[in-house]
Amino acid sequence: MPSTADISAPIEWLPDGRVRLIDQTRLPREETYVETADYRDLARAIRAMQVRGAPLIGIAAAYALALAARQAPAGDKPTLMAALREAAKELRATRPTASNLAWALERMLLLAEGAADIPAALEAEAVRIHQEDIAACRRIGASGAALLPAGVSLLTHCNTGSLATGSYGTALGVVRAAWEQGKLRHVYVTETRPLLQGARLTAWELQRDGIPFTLIVDGAAGQLLRRGLAGAVVVGADRIAANGDVANKVGTYALAVLSRENGVPFYVAAPASTIDLATPSGDHIPIEERAAEEVTTLAGVATAPKGTATANPAFDLTPAQYVTAIITESGVARPPYEQSLARLLREEAPSRG
Numbered sequence: 001m002p003s004t005a006d007i008s009a010p011i012e013w014l015p016d017g018r019v020r021l022i023d024q025t026r027l028p029r030e031e032t033y034v035e036t037a038d039y040r041d042l043a044r045a046i047r048a049m050q051v052r053g054a055p056l057i058g059i060a061a062a063y064a065l066a067l068a069a070r071q072a073p074a075g076d077k078p079t080l081m082a083a084l085r086e087a088a089k090e091l092r093a094t095r096p097t098a099s100n101l102a103w104a105l106e107r108m109l110l111l112a113e114g115a116a117d118i119p120a121a122l123e124a125e126a127v128r129i130h131q132e133d134i135a136a137c138r139r140i141g142a143s144g145a146a147l148l149p150a151g152v153s154l155l156t157h158c159n160t161g162s163l164a165t166g167s168y169g170t171a172l173g174v175v176r177a178a179w180e181q182g183k184l185r186h187v188y189v190t191e192t193r194p195l196l197q198g199a200r201l202t203a204w205e206l207q208r209d210g211i212p213f214t215l216i217v218d219g220a221a222g223q224l225l226r227r228g229l230a231g232a233v234v235v236g237a238d239r240i241a242a243n244g245d246v247a248n249k250v251g252t253y254a255l256a257v258l259s260r261e262n263g264v265p266f267y268v269a270a271p272a273s274t275i276d277l278a279t280p281s282g283d284h285i286p287i288e289e290r291a292a293e294e295v296t297t298l299a300g301v302a303t304a305p306k307g308t309a310t311a312n313p314a315f316d317l318t319p320a321q322y323v324t325a326i327i328t329e330s331g332v333a334r335p336p337y338e339q340s341l342a343r344l345l346r347e348e349a350p351s352r353g
Contacts, residue, residue, distance in 0.1 A: 010163050011051065011060055013127055017070060019063045023050045024163055028204040039067040039087055046094040046101075049195065053164020054238040055133050055271055058100030061091050062126035065108045069119040077118070084112055096286045097247055097315050099239040099276040104129055133166035136271045136329035137173045144174030144234065144269050144327040145181055152178065152231040153186040155221060158249035159201035160236035160269070171234040171269040172205065174327065179211050187213040188230055190221055192249060194294045194312065218251055225262040233259045237270040237326075244320030244337025245282030250313050256322035268318075269327040272348045275341050282317035290314050 011021040018037045025048065026032045034050065036042065042064035045051045051060045068087035072080050088105045095101055107129070108122055115121035148154075154175060161172030168176060178184040187206060192198035199215055206213045216224060224230060233255055239247040246252070246268050259266040279285055292310040297303060304310075326333040326341070330348040333340035 009167060010056060011063065011130070011166075013063055013066070013123065013130075017067075017123075019060075019067060021045060021051055021060070022163070024052055024201060025050050027163075028200055037067060037070070039064040039071060039091070042067065043091050043094050046091070052197070053159065054098040054100045054236065054274055055137070055165040055170065056163070057095055057098050058104035058273060059126070059130045059133060059166055061101050062104045062108055062122075062129045064091055065105060066119070066122040066126045069112070069122045080118055081109075081112060084109060084118075095288060097238050097288045098274075099279075100271070100273050103273045130166045133271060134168065137165050137168040137170060138177075139329035140170055140269050140271065140327055141168060141173035141177030143329075143332055144171075144267065145177035145183060147265075147267065147325065147327070147332065148174075148178050148183055148232060150183050151185050152183060153188065153229060154178070154184065155188040155190070155224065155230035155233045155255070156202065157190045157198065157221075157233075157235045157252055157255055158192045159197040159205070161202060161205040163201050163205060164236065169205075170236045170271065171267075172202065174234050174267070174269050175206075175211065176209065179209070184211070187211060188221075188224060189213050189215050190218045190251065190255075191215060192251065193218055194298075197249070221255055222258045225258050225264050228262075230264060232265045232267060234267045234269055237268050237274050238315055239279065239285050240268070240270060240275045240326060240341070241279045241281050241285060241320075242275075242277045242338060242341060243281045244323055244326065244333075244335065244341065245285070246318040246320070246323060246326075247282060247285045247287070247315045248318065250316045253316040253318045253322075256318045260322050265324040266322055267325055267327055268323055272328050272330055272345060275328070275345060277342060277345060282319065285315075285317065287316070288314040 020035045023032045072083040112118045161169035189198045189202045237246045237248045290312045295310045330344045
């Protein structure tokens with residue numbers, strides 16, 4: 001099979017000290033880029049989902065803190081650190097479910113504490129976080145593809161590709177690696193309501209790569225699995241608790257239950273930074289509630305009567321019992337997850353220095 005080409009970087013640090021990112025809310029209609037030197041713009045971009053996907057949110061937060069260091073008023077180190085902590089607090093509140101966000105901010109703040117030239121150190125560290133994620137996604141893809149039989153068709157949910165990471169993708173990285181190895185026959189993509197990340201973004205990425213796919217409405221997944229059209233389900237994660245419970249795009253839990261009912265392996269692909277051993281179970285993961293308009297409108301057009309009550313959780317929780325394996329850059333974790341996830345993180349720590 002042909003090798004897939006990475007999408008041009010969804011986010012990058014420019015030589016003049018600005019950050020450039022693709023506005024994902026405008027895809028697939030147009031490919032528009034935003035450039036800024038203000039960390040508050042990046043905070044707004046994360047909140048508005050111009051930047052999305054747990055790994056990419058972490059990268060964006062790292063770049064935002066590097067911008068905050070440049071923007072801070074001149075002063076001594078305690079003054080600068082106070083400004084950075086305030087910026088980190090603002091950034092952390094943008095998308096509270098994704099553990100990569102807090103992970104990246106804590107890593108940046110810890111580095112700043114011991115740095116002589118804080119702006120330069122944070123810029124270099126943010127770029128390093130980005131580069132590490134690209135390498136991690138390649139390893140995730142290879143590990144995931146090794147689990148799949150030849151000629152497999154996969155079902156995936158939401159967008160977990162180059163647009164959700166530094167490049168290549170997590171669950172979509174598994175898809176890409178399987179395609180490059182000649183193992184993949186077809187991909188089924190859920191539209192992913194209410195913001196259609198599957199229809200708008202995953203379909204856009206797969207089409208650019210020439211990977212054969214079929215777009216389905218979210219509610220069609222059960223019948224597709226019952227008919228045996230997909231040999232495995234591969235999804236990403238925004239946070240993985242110590243016991244293996246997974247927070248991911250709403251709709252994931254239903255797919256996991258349907259997979260179990262139909263005897264289909266259910267794989268979660270995510271970087272180690274998504275694993276949060278400080279969170280004992282999914283019951284302790286905060287679930288972001290988003291605006292009602294995302295449910296009651298589509299592309300600005302009302303799809304429900306005015307005044308309709310809504311619930312719009314961005315994520316749901318999948319209990320560990322439904323997860324066949326968790327694929328990371330450090331290897332594959334299997335039940336019991338309390339032991340396997342902790343072991344993976346111990347093995348990952350030395351490689352990150």
